[in-house]
Amino acid sequence: MTGSEVPHSFRLAYVPGVTPSKWVRIWNERLPDVPLTLVPVSPIEAFGVLRAGGADAGFVRLPVDRDDLAAIPLYTETTVVVVPKDHLVAAAEEVSTEDLADEIVFHPLDDTLAWEQLPGKPAIERPETTADAIELVAAGVGVLVVPQSLARLHHRKDLTYRPVSDAPASRVALSWPQEETTDLVEEFIGIVRGRTVNSTRGRAPTPPQPKEKRKRPETGTGGGAQRKSGGAKSSSGKPTGKNPRGAAGGAKGAKGAKGGKPRRRP
Secondary structure (H helix, E strand, O other): OOOOOOOOOEEEEEOOOOOOHHHHHHHHHHOOOOOEEEEEOOOOOHHHHHHOOOOOEEEEEOOOOOOOEEEEEEEEOOEEEEEEOOOHHHHOOOEOHHHHOOOEEEOOOOOOOOOOOOOOEEOOOOOOOHHHHHHHHHOOOOEEEEEHHHHHHOOOOOEEEEEEOOOOOOEEEEEEEHHHOOHHHHHHHHHHOOOOOOOOOOOOOOOOOOOOOOOOOOOOHHHHHHHHHOOOEOOOOOEOOOOHHHHHHHHHHHHHHOOOOOOOOO
16 A cells, blocks of 8 residues: 555444444454544434445444345343432332333433333423433432443443333344445444454455475385395384394305304314
């Protein structure tokens, strides 16, 4: 890459409660030359940002309009109710929507839960944001039912939360414009799905390394010459010292060299 070339960047939108740090870290390890820019968006504006090209992909909350946006569901969150620490609900491990029947339950305009019927008593006005609703809960005005990640995001020392067993759940998904499924989008999809670097649907796989050729043992005249030139050899190539024919022949040769039978000692 020359100094005049500017690498293309990847813009990733994400709604409150989603923590994309794990996937960003993997991206930076695999594509260090392609910077990833995070674009925080509200749940209401997330889809508009994707359609307008303000981000290449984004972590959003379902449902997604599949007419022009693609989506891969990732996980489902636990739904909790946020209450003051001295509230009666704080003494329970889990509650139901019936347990909230006498409570004022806030329904902020950026709510991410698909309620068929909101539990409890409605507030006079709907808070504009979840953050505003949290402030009202801290003031002791009512309670708030949200995905657990949002309760953690807006954590306060004077508040706590408990799971709501029968409340609707929020599902997080990766979404992008269907007509803009670029190579970088495919790369990020692979990271989110846990594909390895050498996956055929991720980056170009590492080419296979050539195998070393094994040398064939020498045969033919070379082997015959070794057999004729000396005695038997061990597997390491060293002489074993055993030669049945040589031993017999050597004994006869020694007798012949002395010229007949050995003399008797007087």
